[in-house]
Amino acid sequence: MWSEVKQVLSRMMSSLAFETWIEGTTATMEEHTITIHCTNPMQKSWIETLYMSYIEQAIEKVCGKRMAVKLEAPHELSNEQFMRMWNYMITLEKQTWHLEARVTKVERQMEEIEKEVAQLRERTDFLERLLATDEQPIQKTYIH
Numbered sequence: 001m002w003s004e005v006k007q008v009l010s011r012m013m014s015s016l017a018f019e020t021w022i023e024g025t026t027a028t029m030e031e032h033t034i035t036i037h038c039t040n041p042m043q044k045s046w047i048e049t050l051y052m053s054y055i056e057q058a059i060e061k062v063c064g065k066r067m068a069v070k071l072e073a074p075h076e077l078s079n080e081q082f083m084r085m086w087n088y089m090i091t092l093e094k095q096t097w098h099l100e101a102r103v104t105k106v107e108r109q110m111e112e113i114e115k116e117v118a119q120l121r122e123r124t125d126f127l128e129r130l131l132a133t134d135e136q137p138i139q140k141t142y143i144h
Helices: 002-012 015-022 041-063 079-132
Strands: 026-029 033-037 068-072
Touching (some): 002 015, 002 026, 015 079, 041 068
Parallel strands (some): 033 068
Antiparallel strands (some): 026 033
16 A cells, blocks of 8 residues: 555655655554654654655545554654754755756757747748649749
8 A cells, every 4th residue: 555655656746855755665554544664763854844745645545535644763863963964955855846947947948949840840841842843943034
């Protein structure tokens, strides 16, 4: 069941966020509770803060009902370690969002270029057909 939830999550999140925070998790399920086993406390905190609503939506989609979600991690970090890692991860997330926006912009530009190339091909094809006809050339008359 958790693998199905992860598949749904992979479509809801950026690929980098999914691979970084969700892909390495495992989960166990009791009657009305799903426990997600994180690999470290930073992962647990990050998921809890940023991705819990996505997880709840994906679980409801897969299971057909809302379930309680618990997160577990093997050991804890000091507050200073946590804050350093947290700030670093926020910086990485912002960079990821910025890069994804740039990629989207380039994709749009490529689509426009592809449209222009298609138009040029149509014009070229038309001219080639026109030149390939056996008709007599048009006589031009010049008036002086």
